[in-house]
Amino acid sequence: MEEAQGIQVYKFGGASVKDAAAILNLCRIVRDFGPQGPLVIVVSAMGKTTNALEEIYDLAYRGADYSGQFSALATAHRATVEELMRLQLPKEADVNTELVEEILAELADALVSIDTVWTYDQGYDQIVSYGERLSVAIVTGALANNFSWNEVSKSAAKELITTNENWREGQVDWVETAENIKLNINQLVASGIELIVTEGFIGGTNTNFHTTLGREGSDYTAAILAYCLRAESVTIWKDVAGLLNADPKLFPDTVRYPEISYRETIEMAYYGASVIHPKTLKPLADRNIPLRVKSFLDPAAEGTLIHDCQHPALAPAFIRKTEQCLISFESKDFAFVSEENLEVIFGALAQARLKINLMQNSAISFSVCTDFSERRVHQLLDLLREQFTLHYNTGLTLFTIKNYDAASITRLTAGKRLLLEQRTRNTFQFVCQ
Numbered sequence: 161m162e163e164a165q166g167i168q169v170y171k172f173g174g175a176s177v178k179d180a181a182a183i184l185n186l187c188r189i190v191r192d193f194g195p196q197g198p199l200v201i202v203v204s205a206m207g208k209t210t211n212a213l214e215e216i217y218d219l220a221y222r223g224a225d226y227s228g229q230f231s232a233l234a235t236a237h238r239a240t241v242e243e244l245m246r247l248q249l250p251k252e253a254d255v256n257t258e259l260v261e262e263i264l265a266e267l268a269d270a271l272v273s274i275d276t277v278w279t280y281d282q283g284y285d286q287i288v289s290y291g292e293r294l295s296v297a298i299v300t301g302a303l304a305n306n307f308s309w310n311e312v313s314k315s316a317a318k319e320l321i322t323t324n325e326n327w328r329e330g331q332v333d334w335v336e337t338a339e340n341i342k343l344n345i346n347q348l349v350a351s352g353i354e355l356i357v358t359e360g361f362i363g364g365t366n367t368n369f370h371t372t373l374g375r376e377g378s379d380y381t382a383a384i385l386a387y388c389l390r391a392e393s394v395t396i397w398k399d400v401a402g403l404l405n406a407d408p409k410l411f412p413d414t415v416r417y418p419e420i421s422y423r424e425t426i427e428m429a430y431y432g433a434s435v436i437h438p439k440t441l442k443p444l445a446d447r448n449i450p451l452r453v454k455s456f457l458d459p460a461a462e463g464t465l466i467h468d469c470q471h472p473a474l475a476p477a478f479i480r481k482t483e484q485c486l487i488s489f490e491s492k493d494f495a496f497v498s499e500e501n502l503e504v505i506f507g508a509l510a511q512a513r514l515k516i517n518l519m520q521n522s523a524i525s526f527s528v529c530t531d532f533s534e535r536r537v538h539q540l541l542d543l544l545r546e547q548f549t550l551h552y553n554t555g556l557t558l559f560t561i562k563n564y565d566a567a568s569i570t571r572l573t574a575g576k577r578l579l580l581e582q583r584t585r586n587t588f589q590f591v592c593q
C-alpha cells in the first residue's frame with residue numbers, strides 16, 4: 161500500500177477542548193486554518209478530566225466511595241454535549257450523544273469490575289484512558305456537525321498505537337504501530353475522509369488492554385502518528401503564544417522563540433518545560449518533520465516553528481518542576497558510596513520507576529531529585545532500607561536555567577534556600593523549598 165502523502169497532524173490539549181465553546185473554537189480553527197489535504201486530529205481529555213479520573217480510580221481501587229466525583233465527571237461531559245447541541249443548531253441534531261452515554265456506562269462498569277489481579281498501574285490505564293475516549297466522541301461529533309459525517313471519522317488510538325505492557329508509560333512497538341497507522345489511516349483517506357480524530361495519550365497492547373503513554377502524552381501521540389505517516393508537519397495548539405522562555409504564570413516578562421532547533425527544544429522539554437512532552441521531539445527530528453506551536457486563542461499569530469535550524473544564542477530559559485523529592489542515601493558504616501552501591505541504588509530506582517532529574521554524590525552520601533510519588537518512594541525505601549540510611553524531603557521545586565547568565569541566576573535564586581545546586585556550561589539547576 162502506498163504511503164499517504166501530505167497529511168498534517170494537529171494536536172489539541174485539554175484546555176482547548178475544555179467546554180463547548182472551546183470545542184467550537186477547535187472546529188473554527190480546523191475550518192479556517194486547516195490544510196487542504198487530510199488532517200489527523202489528536203485530542204486530549206477535556207480540561208482536568210485526567211486528574212479527575214486519577215482520583216476516581218484511586219478511590220475505586222481502594223474500595224472507597226467515588227460516586228460524587230464520578231457524577232461530576234459525567235455531568236461535565238453531558239453538559240458539554242448539550243451545550244454543543246444548543247450552540248451548533250446541529251444539521252443532523254447529534255454530537256454523538258448516545259456514544260458519550262455508552263462510554264460513560266462502560267466506564268461505570270469498568271470501575272466496579274477493576275480486576276484485583278491487575279497491578280495498580282495496569283488498572284490505571286484501563287480507567288484513566290476513558291478521558292480521551294470521551295473527548296474524541298464529543299469532538300468528532302462536533303466536527304461532523306461543522307463539516308459533514310462523510311468527511312469526519314474517528315479512529316481508536318488503541319488500534320493504532322501498539323505498546324508493550326509497561327503500564328502508565330507504554331513503550332511503542334514501532335513496526336506494528338507503523339503498519340496499523342498506515343493501513344487504517346490510508347483506508348480512511350482513500351474513502352474520502354478528510355478529518356480523522358483520535359485519542360492522544362493512549363495506546364493498546366496485543367493482549368487487548370489499554371495503555372497510557374505518560375501524563376501529558378498526547379503530544380507524543382501526535383509525533384508517533386506523524387512519524388509513521390511521514391506527515392508534512394505537526395501543529396500543537398496551546399493556550400500560550402508559542403514556545404516561551406518561561407511559563408507566563410511564573411514570569412510576567414516572557415519572550416517567545418519564533419524559531420528554535422529540535423535540540424534546544426528537546427533539552428528544554430527534558431528539564432521540564434511543560435509546553436511539550438519530552439518524548440515528542442525525537443520522532444519528529446528523525447524524520448525532519450517541522451513542529452509548530454500555536455495559540456488556539458489567536459490562531460492567526462505566528463507561534464513557534466521548531467525544526468532543523470541554526471540560530472544565534474537564545475534568551476535564557478527558566479524551567480520549573482514542582483512536586484519534587486530529594487532522596488539521599490547514606491551508607492550505614494561510613495563506607496564511601498562506591499560503584500557497587502550506586503549499582504544497587506540505580507537498580508532500585510529503576511524498579512520503583514522513579515526518574516532521576518538531578519543527582520549528586522559526596523563521600524558517604526548520594527542524593528537524587530525525582531518527581532514525587534508516595535507509592536514509588538515507599539517502594540524504593542522498602543528496597544533499600546536494609547543497606548542504606550535514607551532521608552527524603554518532599555514538596556520541593558527544581559529550577560533549571562538553560563543558557564544562563566549571571567543576571568538570570570541572581571534573579572531566580574534571590575530569597576530562596578537552595579538545597580542542592582549544579583552548574584554545567586549551559587545549564588544551571590537547583591533544588592529549593
Ligand code: ASP
Nearest residue numbers: 204210361375376377378
Ligand atoms: N489527558 C492526558 C493528561 O492530562 C494527556 C494529555 O493531556 O496530553 O495527562
Ligand code: MG
Nearest residue numbers: 174204205210
Ligand atoms: Mg491534559
